[in-house]
Amino acid sequence: MILGLTGSIGMGKSTTAQMFRDLGVPVWDADATVHRLYAKGGAAVEPILALFPDALRDGAIDRTVMRAIVAADTGALTKIEAVVHPLVAQDRAEFLKTQAPLLVLDIPLLFETGADATVDRIAVVTVPPEIQRARVLERGTMTASEFDAILARQVPDADKRARADYIIPTTDMQTARDAVTDIVAELT
Numbered sequence: 001m002i003l004g005l006t007g008s009i010g011m012g013k014s015t016t017a018q019m020f021r022d023l024g025v026p027v028w029d030a031d032a033t034v035h036r037l038y039a040k041g042g043a044a045v046e047p048i049l050a051l052f053p054d055a056l057r058d059g060a061i062d063r064t065v066m067r068a069i070v071a072a073d074t075g076a077l078t079k080i081e082a083v084v085h086p087l088v089a090q091d092r093a094e095f096l097k098t099q100a101p102l103l104v105l106d107i108p109l110l111f112e113t114g115a116d117a118t119v120d121r122i123a124v125v126t127v128p129p130e131i132q133r134a135r136v137l138e139r140g141t142m143t144a145s146e147f148d149a150i151l152a153r154q155v156p157d158a159d160k161r162a163r164a165d166y167i168i169p170t171t172d173m174q175t176a177r178d179a180v181t182d183i184v185a186e187l188t
Ligand SMILES: CC(C)(COP(=O)(O)OP(=O)(O)OC[C@H]1O[C@@H](n2cnc3c(N)ncnc32)[C@H](O)[C@@H]1O)[C@@H](O)C(=O)NCCC(=O)NCCS
Pocket: 007, 008, 009, 010, 030, 031, 034, 063, 066, 067, 070, 077, 080, 081, 084, 085, 088, 108, 109, 141, 142, 150, 151, 153, 154
């Protein structure tokens, strides 16, 4: 059984993914894979530098530079995705060899990339848009315009919820944990 876990930026995917891990469910994390690919020695470093030579810092791809590039140039993310997504897909295929009754794939772009067709069930994490925005800006890593540029590229939250088998509200920790516990009980 493969569960796809998705949700728009800042909706609480990583926090919720950890709740699945806490229950012993193996979780693969697409964003974390990109972090490894951008790190020193990572497979995306050379091809990204070929597109954006200014993105190099200490042998790795600098995410602050990447966020600014994405916010300033609407076509940049398409070029980045062409490099990164095939590498991410390879890593995911390796993970899917794991033997377990339930595997979770934490994929922010589950619908955008068509990966929804490759999972058995879909869970969507959600909070109202004003909480989402406040949480992302509170982190202090992104400006409002960087947030807006990313959000504009994503399937709207309402559409994601309409396509979900399970909706996980991340308004507070206990509500989310209860939803995760119910899902794991049902799928295992
Ligand atoms: C845009 C970048 C520089 C932002 O980096 P940052 O460290 O601030 O955030 P992080 O990587 O943890 O991603 C945070 C969230 O941004 C959103 N996001 C990231 N990439 C994309 C994208 N290509 N399209 C839409 N939303 C995206 C997702 O909601 C994701 O959960 C970075 O995400 C990136 O290089 N993205 C391109 C690779 C990609 O498509 N990754 C998505 C998972 S495969």
